Amino acid sequence: MSWMFKRDPVWKYLQTVQYGAHGNVSRLSYPTFFPRFEFQDIIPPDDFLTSDEELDSVLFGTLRGHVVGLRYYTGVVNNNEMVALQREPDNPYDKNAIKVNNVNGNQVGHVKKDLAAVLAYIMDNKLAQVEGVVPFGANNAFTMPLHMAFWGREENRKVVLDQLKKHGFKLIPPPKTLGFSLESNWGSGRAGPSYSMPVHAAVQMTTEQLKTEFDKLFEDLKEDDKTHEMEPAEAIETLLLPHQKQALAWMVSRENSEDLPPFWEQRNDLYYNTITNFSEKDRPENVHGGILADDMGLGKTLTAIAVILTNFHDGTPLPVERIKKNQLKKECNVNNDSVKLEGNTSEKADGLIKEGSRCSKESSISDIKEKNKYPMSEFSSSRPKRRKTADKYIESSDSEEFETTELPQKTKGKLKNAKSETKSRGKGLSAVEESKKTDLGEKPRTTLIICPLSVLSNWIDQFGQHIKSEVHLNFYVYYGPDRIRDPALLSKQDIVLTTYNILTHDYGTKGDSPLHSIRWLRVILDEGHAIRNPNAQQTKAVLDLEAERRWVLTGTPIQNSLKDLWSLLSFLKLKPFLDREWWLRTIQRPVTLGDEGGLRRLQSLIKNITLRRTKTSKVKGKPVLELPERKVFIQHITLSDEERKIYQSVKNEGRATIGRYFNEGTVLAHYADVLGLLLRLRQICCHxxxxxxxxxxxxxxxxxxxxxxxxxxxxxxxxxxxxxxxxxxxxxxxxxxxxxxxxxxxxxxxxxxxxxxxxxxxxxxxxxxxxxxxxxxxxxxxxxxxxxxxEKNTNMEWTSSSKINALMHALIDLRTKNPNIKSLVVSQFTTFLSLIETPLKASGFVFTRLDGSMAQKKRVESIQCFQNTAAGSPTIMLLSLKAGGVGLNLSAASRVFLMDPAWNPAAEDQCFDRCHRLGQKQEVIITKFIVKDSVEENMLKIQNTKRELAAGAFGTKKPNANDMKQAKINEIKTLIDL
DNA sequence: ACCGCCGGGTGCC
DNA sequence: ACCGCCGGGTGCC
Known part of the structure; x- marks a missing residue:
């Protein structure tokens, strides 16, 4: 190994936490100040993740010391390179031992023992985070100097200083200006060049400036590499919109790019990281992927499908033409296989082939639905009929035969096995391709798509819709109790689609996760924010996947916190951020402390690996999406005398109780009761x-x-x-x-x-x-x-309510004006939806329903039924606010009746977007029913506060536990008019 | 000389 | 390590 003598004094940050190479993960857990349920209702759960302990840190000061024992270790460092200090309590010679590692995690040496004695105490008791930089790291044979910065909470400052003093060490106090951006002017010795102080002192930006800067992060569509357009592979039937072609071009170029990853440059024969000053001989792999963070409804799924087919193998598209030419031949192959299968297998296999050769889109879809309707095997009993068939199928087919889900096609769809497919494609390929295929044994060819269950069927549908019917893909939906857990067969697919839950479940069952024993060509995470919790088993399961190209699709990006971004980066395996320490030191903390350099780095990072367009983004001067207008009306409801009486009595009773809690100062301790009261009031407003x-x-x-x-x-x-x-x-x-x-x-x-x-x-x-x-x-x-x-409810004799009256009035009025308009009737209370069914039936409405309690199969049926525009199809869908995921498409509806307000305005907006999205041709009119002089009106006020909060939430220090407590108490006051 | 000084052996924790 | 430290050899000027 060798190292550099020269380097730019670009970012000499002296800040860190003492996480070891793989961190003290438990510190990433949620803050513990309150039980979660106390807040989940009013403050979105994301806020839990963002008030981070590190952000409270201040710089106590710096210290010089030495790294010793260099000759025993292979890790090398450059001048001014960042190093990690890692406790090594099990060292047989000294329980206070502290390892010094370079950015790559290779040990460089140890902290000298007299210093280690006191550092160990500080680190073990988490009194401070000690971060190191080696000013003259190069060319030291035995020892090297070490600069340390101590970061910690203000209340620990004294004890840290005292401890150090006791051992004869004294911190150099931080410069008065600002602690975070420490220019290391400790140069001038013999081992390296010296550094002058920076011309400008570190500048702390105001919250306002930070926000503006952050907004700019995503406004870089003008960059050349992102405005380039690319035509998709011929296999794609759907015409791509300009912004989708741009995304395609960008994604393909990223996949094929041989550029160095961000912050790396070549210097002589070494690769050099400009943030950490780390360098190595091996060329760091670029991320052959990134983050597509387009707003919902801009067609991320279609874009991803286009990428899969367009950059199919070695930068070339799926060869459609050949397949077309060989269409006839191919049918022959299929038939051959069919004969062969018939010989040794069940009527099922026979049926597969027969069905495959001439099945309608409907039957094909239904077959896929068949496969997808079971939840994970662990949670529900499998369907005996299906299982039997599959087992039989597997048993009878030695090993090669493999059930492959064909896509639903507009004209025809096929079900066949992977073997026949491989054969048929093989024959269609050129000699070159053919030869590649033979040694392709090792070469990954499969794209793995992981999505939430709620959008699984959407992916299947979209593959069916957007790919030409004559194109044949090996496509397997790895889902359901009968999923075939054979890596050899999975890795022969072109595409494997599965859910986070299946992935996590397989991962949990040790040694039995076929998805983890395959090196994938490409892994696509749909709704990638699902991995934002670094502790979650799900996140670990995702991070453990092997892939050449990695993509994250997300509609709710980075907006929440830098932490989320780190989760995504660790999936993308972008050096050196796999280890959270470097992320914290070089980006997260500088940015949260308002440091310009940190923001610059964040900017260039995001620019490099993410593409984001919003619904209002423009391509060539025209909006990316031209959606019809969306109008929100609030319709006030006056309760009947009887309802009002009940409301007031519940309210008065509750207010008395809660007023007492206020006086005692125990509101938050009784939060469940407060929530209970609010819930009852909200319910009375409905019915x-x-x-x-x-x-x-x-x-x-x-x-x-x-x-x-x-x-x-x-x-x-x-x-x-x-x-x-x-x-x-x-x-x-x-x-x-x-x-x-x-x-x-x-x-x-x-x-x-x-x-x-x-x-x-x-x-x-x-x-x-x-x-x-x-x-x-x-x-x-x-x-x-x-x-x-x-049951209690259904047994009760049905009566109407003021809100139901208002709704029915509106619906009947609407039907008179235009019987074809479809409406969503949305509530958070499924029992309320049930109550609404009665008058709908009585008035002769055809309606369907979608709520969280429905099985996947029923959901899909319900959605398809509603989206169908044929005469006699339902005109109303009763929808529970949170049903379905982000991908849910209910564009057939152009009216929304929101029966009760949600705590979180984002939840409402998301719900509206289910019909106000790509494909919506009509103006969308939303009616929110709000009961006058009630908790509902107060909820609107809180929603507004929240909107403001969300708008300015990024980058600044998050409210601490006390702020949140106060905010919460204020909310309660607002809500019950105290 | 129970010292100082010299110079060789030696070397993380 | 072109150091510090250790411990043996040594001992007026």
Missing amino acids: THLLTSAVSSSGPTGNDTPEELRKTLIRKMKLILSSGSDEECAVCLDSLTVPVITHCAHVFCKPCICQVIQNEQPNAKCPLCRNNIDGNNLLECPPEELASNT
């Missing part, structure tokens, strides 16, 4: 019958007996589940499946939390609050109780 299903708030509980505790926890869980918030599991970040509550009152999916407990045993901790948890202490929601609640 008084909803009230009966509300969980009655029992008084203060001594909850000493286990049974009492159990009841309290179950009550809390039910409240959380029924309060209309989009409670998600903090482990998988997906909707809760089989919700369970821990003794520390946090709700997770049962499978997720069980996994966590298993992994961390014997000392498993709650991912949210780090309290100890025990698999035996998880409480499930008794399903019969949930069921009885809904």
Whole structure:
């Protein structure tokens, strides 16, 4: 190994945390100040992730020391290169030992032991984060100087200084200007060039400036490499819009690019990282991928499909022409195989081929739906019929035969096996291609797409829609209990589609994850923000995938926090950010502290690897998308006297209680009760019958007996589940499946939390609050109780409500004016939707329904039924606010009736966008029903505050626990007019 | 000389 | 390490 003598003093940051090469991951966990359920309703969960402990750090000062024992280790460093200090408590010679590693994680040496003695104490007790830079790293045989900066919370400053003093060390105080951007003017020795102080002192930008700067990050469409357009492969049937062609060109160029990754340059025969001053002989791989962060509805799925087919192999598209030419021949092959299959296998295989040769789009879709309708095997019993067939199929076919899902095609679709497909394509290829194929045994050829379950069917549909019918792709939907777990066969596919849950589940079952034993050509994460929680098993499962090209598609990018961006970067495997320390030192902290250099780096990073267009972005002066207008109307509702009476009595009673909490200063401790009251009020605004299903708030509980505790926890869980918030599991970040509550009152999916407990045993901790948890202490929601609640309602004699009257009036009016217009009727309360069914039926409306409780198969049916524009198709969809994912397309509707306001305006907007999206031809009119003089009006106020907050939320220091507490208390006051 | 000084051996934690 | 430190050899000027 060798190293450089010269380097630019570009960014000499002396800031870090003492994470080791792979970090102290538990510090990434959510802050623990409050139980999660207290906030989830009003402050979006993202905020939990952003008030980071590191951001509270201040610079205590710097210190000089020495790295010793260089000759025993291979790690080398340049002058002025950043190094990581890592505790090594198990060192047999000194329990205080501290390793010094270079950016690559190779050990350079140790901190000299007298200094290590005090540093170990500071690091072990997390009194400060110690970060190192080696001013003269090059050409040292035995020792080298080390500069350290100590960062920590203000309250720890004194103890750190005292400790150091006790051992005879004294920190050099930080320059008064600002701590974060420390110019290292410690040069002038013999080992390297000297550095002058920077001409300009570090500048701290104002919040305003920061925000403006951040906005600029994405406004760089004018760059050449992003305005270039590219025609998709011939195999793509759909015409791409200009912005999609731009994305295609950019993505293909990124995949094929041989450029160095951002912040790397070649210097002589070495590759040099300009941020950390690290250099090495091996050329760092560029990310053959990136982040496509276009707004929802700009066609990310189509763009991704175009990339797959256009940059199919070695930078060339899927050869459509040959396939066309050989169409006849191919049919022959298929038939041959069919004969062969018939000989040794079941009627199923026979059916596959027969069906394949002349099946309609419908039958093809239905077959895919067949495959996709089961949830993960763990969560539901498999369907015996199907399983039997598949088993038989696998058994009878030695090993080669493989069930491949053909895409739904407009004209025809096929189901056949991979073997026949490989053969037929082989014959269609040129000699060159053919020869490649033989040694292609090792060469990855398969694209893996991972998406949330909610958009799985969307991907299948879109492949069907956008690819010409004569094109044949080996496409396998790796989903359902019968999924074939054979890496050899999966790696012969062109495309494998699966969900995060399947991936995570397979990953959890050790040694049995075919997806992890394959080197993929390309991995595409749809809705990539799903991996924002670095602790989640799901994230680990994703990060462990091997791939040459990596893409993240996300409609809700980086907006939330820099942390999210780091998750994505670690998936993209962009050096040196795989290790969070370098990310924190060089970008996250500088940016959050308002440092210009940090922002510059962030900018060039984002410019390099992401493409983002919003609905209002322009291509050649024209908006990317010309969507019809969207109008939001608020219709005020006056409650009937009877409703008002009930409302007031509940409100007065609740206000008295909560007023008491305010006086006692225990509002937040009784947050569940506050939520309960608000929930009841919101329900009354919709329909008084909803009230009966509300969980009655029992008084203060001594909850000493286990049974009492159990009841309290179950009550809390039910409240959380029924309060209309989009409670998600903090482990998988997906909707809760089989919700369970821990003794520390946090709700997770049962499978997720069980996994966590298993992994961390014997000392498993709650991912949210780090309290100890025990698999035996998880409480499930008794399903019969949930069921009885809904039954109670259905047994009640139906009556209308002011809101229902208003809705029906509007719907009937609309039908009179234009019977073809379709509407979404949206509520957070599914029981309310049920109540609405009665008058809809009575008035002769054809309607369908979509809510979270429906099985995947029923959802898909419901969506297709509604999207169908044929006469007699439903004109109304009853939609629960959070049903379906971002990808849900309900563009057949042009009216939305929002029956009750949501806490989070973003949730409402997302819901509106399900019909106000690509494909919408009509003006979209949204009506929000808001009860006058009620909690609903107050919710609107809070929504506005939130919108303002979200607009200016980036980059600055996040509110701390106290700020949040105060904000919360203010919200409660607003909500119940206190 | 229970010192100083010399010079060889030696070297992370 | 062109150092520091150790410990043995040595001892007026």
